[in-house]
Amino acid sequence: MTALGLSPPVTLLNVPNAITGVRTAGAVGFATAALTRRSGHLLVAAYLIYWVGDILDGVAARALGQETRAGAVFDIVADRACTSACAAGLVVLRPSTAVPMAVFLVQFMVIDQLLSLMFLRWPLLSPNYFARVDRRIYRWNWSPPAKALNTAAVAILSIWAPVAVAVAFALGVTAVKVVSLISAAGLPASARP
Template sequence: MINTPNAITAVRTVVAMALAVSAVARPSVALTAGAYVTYWAGDILDGFAARRLDQETRAGAVFDIVADRACTALCAAALLVLRPDVALPIAVFLAQFMVADCLLSLSFLRWPLLGPNYFGSVHRGVYRWNWSPAAKALNTGGVVGLALLAPSPWWATGLAAAVAVVKAASLVTVSRL
């Protein structure tokens, strides 16, 4: 299980979590932004390294999925310290990401796939709705971006709710396969 992509996952998780905990203890836009950038850039880099170095493993995919939840939880906490007014959209987002999306992401284990990025061979729609590059960006970056930039938290709440509906529909679809 020790390989370059998993080492990247471990490092990005430890650094992002340390930055986020620091941002919770001492509220800081810079620390919160650093935590999110480390998490997201590291998540892109570990996946790229896994594919480029031909080091993808099912255990590595599970490690990445679990690490994503740890980073997301602490980054969201840091964001809420700075912006308590976005508690509702962040709560809706966390409910779907920590539970529905986690279950959905781990569903690849039912098939002989290396990870969710290959779910298109099982169901193209579920892959497109959840793991295509656009879907991945919208799932977390879209909600966080709207929470920070929209004039009202209702925009981010609406997007988080829409994503939750997509996750629920995807879970129903996968359960029928």
């Protein structure tokens, strides 16, 4: 805090945030091109840019010591932009994916976003450190296997599995997210990690 009671300026210009910006522009751009050209190849490229870029920005943040709370929020918001654009492309190219992707989008865009931003209640740099507050919620949502299942599995199942299986999986993930959100909201904010 400064003498005026204001917080110090937020650092947004760093390598991980640049990666987040580039991967978001790239994924949304390729997903938009996939929509307009009805191209599966462009959609695969969009998903790859999103997923590889999402891994790289996190690795860069930790490796370079450039993790910030603002960067974590930027990453969370950017994930929603990439996901919504890619999901739209998937539904246009494969209309049979509409129901599982709709369930997934409500879960990811609303419930998971609220849950992911819960880290701001504690002095944590990002949801990646939520194990300091609650190990179970962390394991279910931000451990590496949970992250992969939470974002990639529904899209993959929507393409390769029967619709009922993809919807059941999306509903299962939604249930885990709702329970996690309710549990996280009930934790005392004063708990020190």
